[in-house]
Amino acid sequence: MKKIFLLAIFISLSIPALTFANYGVQIKTTGCTANQILPDSLLEAMDLKLPVVGTNIPGIFEAVGPENSEFLSPPKDADAMANIILRLAFDPELRKQIGTRNHQRIQEHFSLQNMCDKHWEIIQQHIS
Numbered sequence: 001m002k003k004i005f006l007l008a009i010f011i012s013l014s015i016p017a018l019t020f021a022n023y024g025v026q027i028k029t030t031g032c033t034a035n036q037i038l039p040d041s042l043l044e045a046m047d048l049k050l051p052v053v054g055t056n057i058p059g060i061f062e063a064v065g066p067e068n069s070e071f072l073s074p075p076k077d078a079d080a081m082a083n084i085i086l087r088l089a090f091d092p093e094l095r096k097q098i099g100t101r102n103h104q105r106i107q108e109h110f111s112l113q114n115m116c117d118k119h120w121e122i123i124q125q126h127i128s
Contacts, residue, residue, distance in 0.1 A: 038063055043110055046102035051095045053084045065105050068098060 038059045044054050046063065054060040056072035064072065071082035071088070088095050107116070 010110045043106060047110075049099035049103045051088050051098040052102060053081065053088065055081075063105075063110070064102070065109075067101055067105075071098065 042052060042054065042060060042063050050094060051071070052064065052068075053071045053073070054064070055075050056069065057075065061069060071084050073084055108120070
């Protein structure tokens, strides 16, 4: 059985990875608080071209962008999260497309150079 790798980020939601073992899905789960701005594990998974699912909170939405927001579930909605995971589990082409879009988004919005440029702009605005 081929393993499928996804990253699931959620708040106040418990979905054991064992639930999806029969589907050949391996899920890396990580929790975050509702006020955590941007989970590092999310950005790292996106940079590795992995599909990610998560809870629709501002920091996670900002990371995946509007183009992948359909893979975010409402907070505390285990059924919605499970449906998203299963949808991805059975569609290898969709996983690949999402992974590619995730990587492109990281390169365009969250690269080291881009982050340094944004910080520099903020510094310049405050010393001008």
